[in-house]
Amino acid sequence: MAAPLDLDLLRTFVAVVESGSLSAAAPRVGRSQSAVSMQMQRLEQAVGKQLLIRNPRSVEPNLAGESFLNYARRLLRLSDEAWANVTRPEETGSVRLGVPDDYAAFLLPPILSRFAADHPLVTVELVCEQSTSLVKAIEDNRVDLAIVTRVQKQPLEIIRRERFVWVASPTHVTWENDPLPIALFEPGCAGRTHVLQALGDADRSYRCTYSSASLLGLIAVVQAGLAVAGLAACSVPSSLRIVGENEGLPPLHDLEVGVMRNPNSTDAAVNRLDDFLRRNLAQIV
Structure with a gap:
């Protein structure tokens, strides 16, 4: 089993890559340049691969180092989040x-x-x-x-963005009626606007059989086969079926x-x- 990665080494590694040199990274991590160099050697020994290309006046990650950098940042961020979550006072x-x-x-x-x-x-x-x-x-x-x-x-x-879909009774073919019977939420509701806009764009005739702010009331009307309606996909109950273009209904915009x-x-x-x-x-x- 591989030994766990040392977060101090990861923090120094990120500082070196972001600073572009060992000398520039040293003050960021509060260490001397020689200590930073030793840390990078320890890290490369730990992972068994060279991670940095050492030029005369600069340092840059190689391909393995670029890949490792992403993991190092994620581990450090997760560590900081965990520390903050545990140590912050509980809100009331x-x-x-x-x-x-x-x-x-x-x-x-x-x-x-x-x-x-x-x-x-x-x-x-x-x-x-x-x-x-x-x-x-x-x-x-x-x-x-x-x-x-x-x-x-x-x-x-x-x-x-929530998918907005047509729903109908599973035991009725209400969408075949002309004009189309629809159930709508109250005026001003985005769902109502989307339904009316879709029907208008498709030049589909309709009649409103139910209008209310009640979700349960709308579901009851549709389940009885008295109308079709538009609902957020996340709120479609098992008692209704999703219908759409295959049934001749126009597409609806997402919420x-x-x-x-x-x-x-x-x-x-x-x-x-x-x-x-x-x-x-x-x-x-």
Whole structure:
């Protein structure tokens, strides 16, 4: 079994490569030039390969050194993150998080589970409303953070793109009706806009059989075979089937998801959840 890599040697190696010489790296790691040289010799002996090309006045990595550099940086970054996570004081407090029903039920659980494990003393209070209402909730100081779906021309950093799909009852062929019966979320909702835009672009006639902010109500209408609808792919229940172009329905644009923050919310707990959401939302599959 190979001996574990010495993080001090890795830190010096990165400093040497980034500085371009042993002498320039020495003050960065708080050692003499001769000590830095000895460290690099020890590292090359440990890995059993030459990692550096030593020129008269400079040093540069060879092919093996370039590859090793990537691993060295990752190991050092992971070490720093682990140290910071263990030594920082535990935050306490409460965060009011706004989130639409479909994301709350299907996208949020794994994120909140991991956040709770890392920050057990932080309480997260969920406020479930449509994205348009959550924008107002931020303005009214009712929530600290909100996960929202971007509407057209809204200035919002896009953290995640969520596939938006047509859904229908598995026991009905509702899409064959003309005009097409559709169920829609409330006016102003990005999903509603996407559905109407797709139908308009395809010149497909339709009639709205249901309009509400309720996700459960929309699912019930579709499951009964009374309409088709557009849903975020992450929120499609097993009681519905995904349909699309094979059934003659026009393609739908993806939903753009981001996080809004109340500028008046400056607590450490809010900072932690904000950072956690921005780092983890895109990784949920």
